[in-house]
Amino acid sequence: MEQTIMDTAKLAGPGTEAIIRAERIEKYYAQPSENRIQVIAPTDLSIVSGEIVALLGPSGSGKSTMLRMLSGLSRPSAGKVYWHGKPIGDAEINVSIVFQSFALFPWLTVLENVEAPLKARGVPPEERRVCSMKMLDTVGLDGFEAAYPKELSGGMRQRVGFARALVVEPEVLFMDEPFSALDVLTAENLRSELLELWANKTMPTKSVFLVTHNIEEAVLLADRIIVLGRNPGYIRTDFRVQLAQPRDRKAEAFTQLVDYIYKVLTRPDVSLEEAPEAVRSPWTRGQRKTKYKMLPHARPGGIAGLLETLIDKGGRDDIYRLADDLALEIDDLLPIVDAAQLLGFLTIEEGDATITTQGTEFANSEILRQKEVFREAVLEHVLLIRQIERTLEAKSDHTVNEDYFLDMLDDQFSEEESQRQMETVIAWGRHAELFDFDGNRRRFVLPDALEEEEEGDDD
Amino acid sequence: MKLQQNYGRTLIGVRTWPFFTDLAIAGVGLALFFAMVKLGTYWLASPMPAVEISHSVRALPLYAFYSIARIGIAYFFSLVFAVGYGYVAAYNPRIEGWMIALLDILQSIPVLSFLPGVMLAMIALVPGHQLGIELGSILLIFTGQVWNMAFSFYSSLKSIPREMLEASRIYRYSAWQRFWQLEMPSAAIGLIWNSIVSVAGGWFFLITCEMFPLGDRFFRLPGLGSYLQTAASANPVDVHALVWGLSLLVLIIVATDQLIWRPLIAWSDKFKLEQVESSTRVASPMLALIRRSAVLAKLPAQAWESLDERIYKKLARTRAAQVVQPVDDETKPDGRMLQIGIAVFAVLLIVWGGFEGYAMLKNVTWGDIKLLFLGAGATFLRVNAALAIAALWTIPAGVAIGFNPRLAKFLQPVTQIAASVPATALFPVLLLGLLRYGGGLGIGSIALMLLGTQWYILFNVIAGAMAIPSDLKEAAKLYKFTRWQTWTTLILPGIFPFLITGMVTASGGAWNASIVAEYFHIGDRTLETLGLGAQISAATDQGRFSILLLATILMALIVVTINRLVWRRLYRLAETRYKLEG
Structure with a gap:
């Protein structure tokens, strides 16, 4: 590991001038009750010339928010972003963003889409056309200039997105999960073309900042990787990748690095030796003691499926390999793993998942017994479900309004997240047959208080 | 053989049609010019509250023209107002809730109740001209047309995909460019469909507000509506005139549908936000014709482009176009003042209205x-x-x-x-x-x-x-x-x-x-x-x-x-x- 990872602080010394420098930027949303939702804790970050930076993190760690603050699209709640030493709000910055959804204007032709940013800068028509055509040629869209985006395939559309981004010759090129809406082959193809453009200096861009949830993609492309932790988002680790391009996915050093990052991502509670002291410094300002654990959004059926696969593998397996076998993106698998861990069905060590006795019983039992095991597990580990169950038992009519619990969640989560937490609680509670939920009246009810209506979430 | 024939026919079509359409368009232009002159002389004439309505069929075209002019002008103001109102509401979160609630209420108020108030106000405002009475009726038609259009424009703005909005910011679009390349295209389809509904509603009110008694006065404007009403209330009923009037009305409606709405719907197909080509499309021969016309396709486009380029060049040099404006920027310094201003104004209005209302209701x-x-x-x-x-x-x-x-x-x-x-x-x-x-x-x-x-x-x-x-x-x-x-x-x-x-x-x-x-x-x-x-x-x-x-x-x-x-x-x-x- 030592030869592939080095601390950024040692490499990018104070002499290197940053293009974009963020000083203790944070993002929070004020809540009506004095608390506030902290999305990103105070963070320092610099983007310097000559590197591709990849920003990795689990969902909910504020990757996209970070990108938007660094590009000037979103104003930090506190802290400052500088462009060549000037506050970003006053500087004439030159950046582009390649969006996940492409964000092309469907009523403009390919050429008009690419020309639009130049038009905004007052470039005369002739010059605009020449530049745009050249750029379309570069990204391999020669001959498509008169087409409308909806006539193109997803990969071609993202090529238009790249052409539009590059035509203004940005100093920093931001990319927000640019390949995640594309199929595997198309994405691979575009990635290697991007690397080629970068390596040959075909694009005048000095730095690329890539947000992704795909670890392999990050290791494949980046010179420097930043991993975010969540609740609130903060930098877990920031290091350089010392692998020569082109990189080989099958090489020992490559897989080792991928494994290492998986470990960082899957063990949020363990601190890393590599992490610089500054990261773990007090970023707890504005934070409260958390009462409710954040529930991962996983379905009971998904948890059972994962555990069954794990038993087939002898009760212990590498999470990375599990994702591969189940043909899941790691971002989709992690919530299920988290949920199983939270319920005490498995433990995680060194990136390996090991099934527990309860987990084995849960996975191996027939449906009624399975529900019993699940019931015991949620009652023991999920505070909110315990509270709902007790409230329902205590009330004479055995029903209670959803808002009552939503208010308690709202103190801790954003409105949207509270809503999602509630959905998970409802799905789990229904599966455990602890209570049911009347979607029309938005009320929890005890199962026997409700007329026979099976809306099972169990698959 | 068959293929060649087809080819030949399309060639003929391509050659002859543009000439005729160009000629027709020139004719229409000339007619429009005379129409404006006619309208102007009529409007600036001294007021005649109750115009005598002739039941002759020959008078019909002129009446129809006056009615269409009223609806057209009211529609134009509706469009401008709808865009302005929707724009302000969508981009000022502090007053957004109030503006939408107001829209909801205005939409529910019966338009015809305004008739006396609006008429008297307009006559007082423009004394000595027919224009006053005319403006009154136009304003009434306007209030019948505008609300759903404003609502449509507002909700279109609110449903622009976030990443598109961000793209327009990061590429430093000026407000002008954003309007024409993002906001207007997003709103076009909704605006067109609502325009169809609005104009139909406009006819509904036009018929009644061209002729009505108000206290001891009687108002009658020359138009299709008063033609139909007088024909119906003549003693005995003038069936001949009624049939002619209704036929012309239906003809106008069919023509509007074929010449304006259908081409617009067909044209607006490209503004659909969906990313895949849809299979059903509205066909409009009229649109095809216009597209083939050399004059219509090229002349306005060229004139517009040269003007447009100058605007873009000028805007690119402004300060606002050189920095990236955050999407979530809610700390506008003038926002608070504006809000307070509106609140004060509203309170004053309510107090005044309350006093007046009280005095009236005693x-x-x-x-x-x-x-x-x-x-x-x-x-x-x-x-x-x-x-x-x-x-x-x-x-x-x-x-x-x-x-x-x-x-x-x-x-x-x-x-x-x-x-x-x-x-x-x-x-x-x-x-x-x-x-x-x-x-x-x-x-x-x-x-x-x-x-x-x-x-x-x-x-x-x-x-x-x-x-x-x-x-x-x-x-x-x-x-x-x-x-x-x-x-x-x-x-x-x-x-x-x-x-x-x-x-x-x-x-x-x-x-x-x-x-x-x-x-x-x-x-x-x-x-x-x-x-x-x-x-x-x-x-x-x-x-x-x-x-x-x-x-x-x-x-x-x-x-x-x-x-x-x-x-x-x-x-x-x-x-x-x-x-x-x-």
């Missing part, structure tokens, strides 16, 4: 108020009877049309045109027939409400029936559902959201129509029935502004309350439970 007796509530009850029953009858026939008919694509293809344009014919124009004819067979205004008023509002329900039911996925229909057939089962488990739940949308519009329209429907001058008689609408009309006639004010407030209150209590709830139910998702 002479209202309990008897009046009791009568108003009784009238409200009667109109309530009538509106709901009309809705029930409309639903009873439109649901089976709409489902039949919607389930049969061939029928739909033929009948949909026909019903669209039928819906555009203003009910107020047909009303006199209908009422005359009713009177002959012993019916009265009680039935007549329900019939007028029905005429004016059933179409909204029919359209929506057709759309709903067409939206039911065919695999569900096949499943129903496969499992041998009885007819009853098919209706209760598939069709009714399937069309429910659409039905509700139609009913909301119809309900509001029916309340508004009651003002015309419950009180009517025919020949030298005044027909009247108990109802809130009749009370509003009578108060207008007699110049009793206190009753007019009270009745208007009552009606707006009822409409808003019903919307909040009934329709919005049903709407939510439709959204959550009866939504057909792919």
